[in-house]
Structure formats: structure tokens, C-alpha cells
Amino acid sequence: MTADWSTPEGLAEIKAALAATIEGWRSPVAYAVGISPASSSPEVEFPHVNPPGGTHGLPCVILAAVVGHAHGSATYELSAQQLSQAVETLAPAEACTSLSHPNLAAWREVLEELGSNPARTAYAVFVGDLDDPVTSAADATLRTLVQPPPS
Template sequence: MSDLDWSTPDGLAAIRDHLAARIEGWRPPVAHAVGLSPASSSPEWVFPHVNAPGGQHGLSAVVLATVLGHDGSTATLPLSRAELAAAVESLEPAQACSDVPHPNLEAWRRVVDELDGNPAREARAVFVADLDDPVTSEADGSMRATFEGHAPEL
């Protein structure tokens, strides 16, 4: 992928498409996020950044799916610190494009830091292919609850 351009929005779109073509059965999720298990008495999962329906951050979904060997279907997947660090490393070249923000990269770094500082916490990757799909976990329900006008059934 060294010939692909990480410095422009069009280049990032081409990289997204290149990676997506390598995932059998890939379909872009309508929403995705990386969440942390509750740190206190709160039962809610914590999501430093949620890619809600209508978002524009398809490259992060493909990078995360590539690391996890996932096809973008609705699922909640365990995410080790090493897997998340690999996703961060894979997405870091996108910083060369200063025309767009990189909220997933920032959020994923915060999750890695939290996992380092509190080994009792766990991370999950949540993908939602279709909002009508059943909720797959408490983490999924917590993420979907952040969508405006959407109240998931658990």
C-alpha cells in the first residue's frame, strides 16, 4: 500500500476501498465504535467516540475489521490491547491528511491508555450493519443508545 496517498481525503477513500476489497463479504457498517467496560458502579459501557449512522469515518471501520478479521456485520467482538494497538498503528498514517479530523485514532489511543492503566477493564469493538438488527450485547445497546432518536431493545 505504499503507493497509496494518505495525505488527502481522496487518498484515504482509496485506501479504505483497497482494504475493504480484501475482506471477504465486507459491507460497511452503519455505525461502529470501540468501547470500554464500566470502570465504576455505572453499568454503562464507555465510548470515547461513536461513528453514528450517517458518519464519514469508513476507513476506521475497515482498519478495525481488518485487524479483527471481521466482515462488518452486526457484532460485538472482544478487542485485546494488542489488537487495538495494531489498529492504532495501522490508522496512524491517516494523520498525514490534515484536511479531516481523526476522532477514531484519538479515541482508540485513549482506550489503549485506559487498558494500560486499569487492566480490569475490557475493550469491545461494536459493529452495526443495520439498525434493525438485534442488539448483540450490553456494549452494543449502550452504543446505540447514543444515536439520536434511537432507543435499542435489549
């Protein structure tokens, strides 16, 4: 079978095939790539957040494959090389013009920031379940962005 990067159905098939190569794979409820702040603020910045119920599964599987994530909640420091690999792997998805590609845009933005300020650090954050223990300050920030405020 030839991968069809130009349709939503093709991207779903590619996601499923890649996910099948990750032993124990379980989709997280939320995930994002973040970057340490350029200011004195302690919070990691997330150019794009994939909240619970999101539809961007292929970027998640690609990011997980790059960092070696299979399931659960975890935070990984991302090197510029790893993030570049994720961008290069996901870039063919732009052939599917009926979908937006916010993760790709966000990852490219983070790569640019890393290039212009090597003191900054990129992170891949996966939240397996919102009830899991928080794995890092970046994880805590991501969870505040995806959870509705208490009523």
C-alpha cells in the first residue's frame, strides 16, 4: 500500500500504521510541544495545544515515535534535531489541503525560536489521563490550558 498524504483518510491510515509500530501505544488525552520562556516567566509556552477530544492524531504519533513515548503521562526534553525530525516526518501531510496543520506550524515556530535562542529548551508533553500525576512544570502548564476552570 502506498501512503496517501493528500486526504484525511490517507492520513488516518498513516497514523494507524505508525501507531502499530509503537509497542503498547495508547493515545494521550492531550499533548503539545512547548518551549521554555524567553522572559522571566516560569511557565513553558505552548504555541499550539491539542486538547482532549482533539483530532490531530498523526502529529501525536510522529512526536511519540521520535521521543520513544508509548503511553501514559510524560515530559521529554526535545533537541532541535528531534524536533526537526518530527517536522520533516509530518511535512508531507501538508499535501492534504482540506485540513489545517497547526502542529506543524507550532513545531516550526519552536524550531525557529531554538535556533535564535539556544538557551531555550523545547519539550514534548503527553498527558495520558488528566488524573495522572503531573510529570513536570511543563505538564502542569499544559493541564491548566486544557482543563476547564472549576465552576
